Amino acid sequence: MSSASAAASHAVASSVTLVEARDPKTNQVRFDHSVSPRAWTAAPGRQVPYCLGFHWTEAAGMRGFGELEQAIMDVVWAVAEPVTVRAVLERLNDQRPQPLAYNTVHTVTEILHRKGWLSREKDGRAFRYRATKSREEYAASLIDQVWATGADRTATLVRLFDEMDADEVAELRAALAVRGEGGPG
Structure with missing residues (x-):
């Protein structure tokens, strides 16, 4: 395996096949679209190299946008x-x-x-x-990934609410009240 190949990395998601390799001598970046999506994987929590204004990470199996x-x-x-x-x-x-x-x-x-x-x-x-999906649907999908890790939902929500200002908490309470009354949910 060449040094450039050893430096190769990519997003682990099955739909992504873009692989980045950095030549250690010239520090030039090249892309290889032909490599299998599972050919290279990063260890959980490992930061994958910065690449043309974006980088990929895999942290405990959670994936957001680059x-x-x-x-x-x-x-x-x-x-x-x-x-x-x-x-x-x-x-x-x-x-x-x-x-x-x-x-x-x-x-x-x-x-x-x-x-x-x-x-x-x-x-x-x-x-x-x-x-095809709203920004709110994207944010909800990230929260779903947190739930999938087995995190304590109540403790996680309390931590999030602690970081909200009073107006945001009031909006959330109003939305939950509407939902509790059988409104949109």
Whole structure:
């Protein structure tokens, strides 16, 4: 196994096959899309190398969006209509000192599509993407992952509520009261 291969890493999720390898001599990053998703795994809690503005982690089996996935989803959630990769790229690059490449944003957008977070429709030669789930559904999925670890639900919720301000607690109590009365839940 080469040194570059030894440095390879990727997200462990079965739908992600993007593998990053950093050549130790030149420090250049290359991507290999052909490697099996399970070819490389990180030990639980291990930080995987930083890569083109995003990095992957696997902490106790819990997975959220990578930094670039989150940034793309933030752009998609912020607009009401379906958006092209080019439009996402322009919005992302407006906020960055070093611009991202079109192919980088396109690849990660396609990964989000394969994961089921984005749907797409053909518009001429390009695709337009829209979120299939809301930001709140994403946050709830992260909480579901916490519950799946066997964490004490009551202790976890108390800890979260301790960090909320009084207005947030009042909103939560009102929402729970509506739910308790058979309202939307």
